[in-house]
Amino acid sequence: MGNYSIVVLDFETTGLSPDYGDRVIEVGAVLIQDNEIVDRFQSLMNPGKRISSFIENYTGITNEMLKSAPPVAEVMERFASFISQHHLVAHNASFDRRFLDSELRRINLQRSQEFACSMLVSRRLYPEAPSHSLESLVNYKKLKTTGVYHRALADAEMTGHLWIGMINDLKSSFQIDAVPFSVMQSLSKISKAATAGFLKRVAEEQLSQAISSAPRTSASRPRRNEAPAAETGQQPTARKESKAMKVIAINGSPRKKWNTATLLEKALAGAKSSGAEVEIVHLYDLNFKGCQSCFACKLKNGASYGTCAMNDDLTPLLEKIAAADAFVLGSPIYFGTVTGEMRSFMERLFFPYLAYTRPPTTLFKKKIRAAFIYTMNVSEEMMAQNNYPVHINLNEAVLARTFGAAETLCSFETLQFEDYDKVVFSYCDPHERKKRHETVFPDDCRKAFELGERLVQPLP
Incomplete structure (x- = not known):
């Protein structure tokens, strides 16, 4: 060793x-x-x-x-x-x-x-x-x-x-x-394409050190059990490439370049750093409705059993999530809960997979990781006082029960406006809020990146 x-x-x-x-x-x-x-x-x-x-x-x-x-x-x-x-x-x-x-x-x-x-x-x-x-x-x-x-x-x-x-x-x-x-640590950090070359260099360096430190006689010179592939004319066996994981982020904010979208992008960057293919979808770009209570997803032997029967802009996204290896949702908090678009999306995502059994079971055909990122104007203390955790914990529980595993990231006291002088705002000190955005929000971005790294890690 x-x-x-x-x-x-x-x-x-x-x-x-x-x-x-x-x-x-x-x-x-x-x-x-x-x-x-x-x-x-x-x-x-x-x-x-x-x-x-x-x-x-x-x-x-x-x-x-x-x-x-x-x-x-x-x-x-x-x-x-x-x-x-x-x-x-x-x-x-x-x-x-x-x-x-x-x-x-x-x-x-x-x-x-x-x-x-x-x-x-x-x-x-x-x-x-x-x-x-x-x-x-x-x-x-x-x-x-x-x-x-x-x-x-x-x-x-x-x-x-x-x-x-x-x-x-x-x-x-x-x-x-x-x-x-140190070699094992390096193996955990290098790319798949660089692995063979790295290990070859390690072996060559060790052989060179052994030769230089050994007595200069042919009888005592270290030998390998097998000649290198270049000397034997044999080609190394190609290893089968494993398929890259697919991770999708769903932005439930009407803003595509603000707090929620930024944290989602950071999460995708974390997943991408581990080799995943990533994509972000903005719900406000899509034309769709929430669940219509048609119950087609619940009919015995029905053509749509376990899937949403509605056909609109959300249909391709639901199919992508079904095929994904992980996904992350993101929404600002509006009046104590997620945005209307995110809520309608969640109805369409969760309900088809819910089986009316005792205890309730999931019809989702595999286990994957999911996460939810929330951004909000209030502090962590006010979040607790206003019972936001009731909704947040419920969402995490439904995600875990439906898909396999879930986690949550909350970003508090976020920056709402680029220029506070243009709006009526006396809720808090705008300068303090901007300072927080410069000092605390980068740490939230780091946490989102690490969340993305965890999304591509296999479930136990």
């Missing part, structure tokens, strides 16, 4: 982001040295609040189990000692890194260790894999598993076996003698 040790970790959490107050409820980790698992760490932890039924069903961790668990701070103190100064690895590392950093800050600690993402590395080593979710890769590589998923230690162990397998594959397939942690 190289002269280093790593800790492979996994968190189970109350939700998708510490930015919205979500906490960790379980940590699992394995310590790998010399390509072997030599130690383990696992603990439930009490986040100080109840977890949702969705998280209970998803993880198997119940509120009853967490009642007797030690506080998060106590467990994180011990876990900080366990990870020590080892390099860190996680599958979908951006998720675990955010929660690790957030919980460490709560106990006045700061991470100094480097992170690597096994999922991103696997995309470069196994582009032909049907999916790069942990469960899919475990099956694809026939790795050791207990069959348990979404529990922290089980996921960390499987990720550890995947990491060891990737190290071994690099050594055997690319004739690399040692695989430094």
Whole structure:
């Protein structure tokens, strides 16, 4: 593996982001040295609040189990000692890194260790894999598993076996003698097209170093098991290109270049940076109506069962979403909820997939990630006072139930006008609002970009 040790970790959490107050409820980790698992760490932890039924069903961790668990701070103190100064690895590392950093800050600690993402590395080593979710890769590589998923230690162990397998594959397939942690980090960042050339350079540099440090006799000179393709006349086997993911953004604002549209564009930029094909659709450009309660989507053996029977400008967009790998909605808040165009769109999007069963089920044929970005004039405190979260949380729940997973990003106290002097406005200080737009809104743009990066990550 190289002269280093790593800790492979996994968190189970109350939700998708510490930015919205979500906490960790379980940590699992394995310590790998010399390509072997030599130690383990696992603990439930009490986040100080109840977890949702969705998280209970998803993880198997119940509120009853967490009642007797030690506080998060106590467990994180011990876990900080366990990870020590080892390099860190996680599958979908951006998720675990955010929660690790957030919980460490709560106990006045700061991470100094480097992170690597096994999922991103696997995309470069196994582009032909049907999916790069942990469960899919475990099956694809026939790795050791207990069959348990979404529990922290089980996921960390499987990720550890995947990491060891990737190290071994690099050594055997690319004739690399040692695989430094920096090489794995680089693999997670380079493009698919640059992967083969990068690994060839790593192998050549290691061979050159070995030759230069060895005694100058032919008998002791290092040899490879196989000659390079250029010497044998053989061509390297071409790897099958995996299809780029498709991510769609739907703008529910009448403005195409203002706050909501800007954050949606940033989210698409994040998805594109991970190789996705992206598109934004502006609802106010389309001629459509909301649900007409025709119930054609509910008729037994009906031609439109599970799909909207209406035919207008929205029809092609609904078809695109059905074929997409992820999507993100965006709307300003008007009078405490989304715009009228967005509301009409949501009726047409959600209702056909709702099956009238007990409990309600979805007719959407796959599981994908979805997100909702909201922009609003009010502060976060006023949002809570005016019960905006009732609508926002409901929308997130419907998205998750219908499509598989969902998250929310809110941008507060946004800039409404380019020139406040031209409008009647005494609600707040325009200069303070402009200053906030210059100092805080860029951070919202960063969060939107990171949201876009998460959209293209496979579901567990």
